[in-house]
Amino acid sequence: MNQKLIALDLDGTTLNNEAKLSQKTIATIRAAIKAGHIVSIVTGRPNRLSQNYYDQLGLTSPMINFNGSLGHVPHKHWQYEYQYTFDRNIVFDLLKHQQEFNIYMIAAEGKHLFLAHQTTSTQVGFFPTVLTHDQQLSPTTLTQNPTSMTIAVDRPLQKKLQAYIETHFGNDVDVAPWGGPNSVLEIGTKGVQKAVGLERLANYYQIDRQNVIAFGDEHNDNEMIAYAGQGVAMSNATDKLKAIADDVTALNNDQDGMADYLAKTLKLA
Incomplete structure (x- = not known):
């Protein structure tokens, strides 16, 4: 058998429009694993939400x-676990400029880190609408360098x-x-994107690039789709991603497009 490493983006790809896994998706992924393939989630989401x-x-x-x-094995120690971080002083600087840029919320995150500061209650997905006392972000509470920073900002000031x-x-x-309706900026370590994690997985499993299948739908999937030997864009993907991809699914994420494509490609029963 020609073993494949299958990299799955979550939102807009593996998940349907209600951010759920369909029974068909679960059954297809389990069948792929049973057939001897390796399946990994490669997402922009924090670990707490995946x-x-x-x-x-x-x-x-x-x-x-x-x-x-961040690369890790949930529920256990993995000797090759890694986490890229950046200087927390960048977060402190942006906290000082909140009013100037009309920033609604700043969140600093890592594997075991979630702190946020908001000026108004935000309705941005992935974040609590009300923060508990121990989730408050300040120069006093942020004692470690974060892996990711997310900023919700007034749209007219986003580019500035x-x-x-x-x-x-x-x-x-x-x-x-x-992408999508929210005016949000995401900040991460220079030069790190999904392909960095995917390459580490390929090296760990000693799988050649041509045996990597990756699925995605948004601009944060660009490098991963370009890296994979078989980069597959969802039919609901951005035009740019479709242009980079080797193939495009026939169905969208709300129609089990990834599972349908994978089942046919791997000839899963």
């Missing part, structure tokens, strides 16, 4: 979170804030706007 899917799929492989910045971060801290971090 471990439930990992468990539902019955995975035992390493999981890549924060767009490549991005330019400010790139001018002042561009040697250390990359800034990427989220």
